Amino acid sequence: AQKVTQAQTEISVVEKEDVTLDCVYETRDTTYYLFWYKQPPSGELVFLIRRNSFDEQNEISGRYSWNFQKSTSSFNFTITASQVVDSAVYFCALSAYSGAGSYQLTFGKGTKLSVIP
């Protein structure tokens, strides 16, 4: 069975602070994929990143960076110099092959980030 844990339910930071959102996962599969999605107050789910289990290279995209560590089963997300527009619920998710050509996506419960001006 797959499991994704986002221990931080809510985080508040002041604008321009850096913030890290934690994600810990469990899976028995050797090949799997990790994701982060953003859900702003408007409600849609926005895909941010996908990481393959065989690629532990960290990734940076503008103010966003992701740290993938298989040794600790973690896939943490850091926002540098946070902005009010970063206020949203962020979901970490895990996908592994479930047969019949399908990948099942398991979500964490989300971390609500509030960036205070």
Add this chain to the structure above:
Amino acid sequence: DAGITQSPRHKVTETGTPVTLRCHQTENHRYMYWYRQDPGHGLRLIHYSYGVKDTDKGEVSDGYSVSRSKTEDFLLTLESATSSQTSVYFCAISDPTEYGDTIYFGEGSWLTVV
């Protein structure tokens, strides 16, 4: 933009009535999914489809049925709505390959059962 349209976007219905949510996609994606989102539970898979007339159950399929008669449309039906089915419903699409899969979501449908 993954070309996904959900309808209706908002609906209030009474307990015991049937409800159908529609997901329409324009880019010929093979896989389509229905998820529900509830406070404290995150997103949970209801049903998914891997082709026309090919569907399978997800984690929380009880009380729901689906149909896919065309590639572009995936319907979710609540045969007899209950208050526990008040939720936000998301349709999603993907095209799995041997290199993995990325799932893109629609804008959501807010359903209230009173």
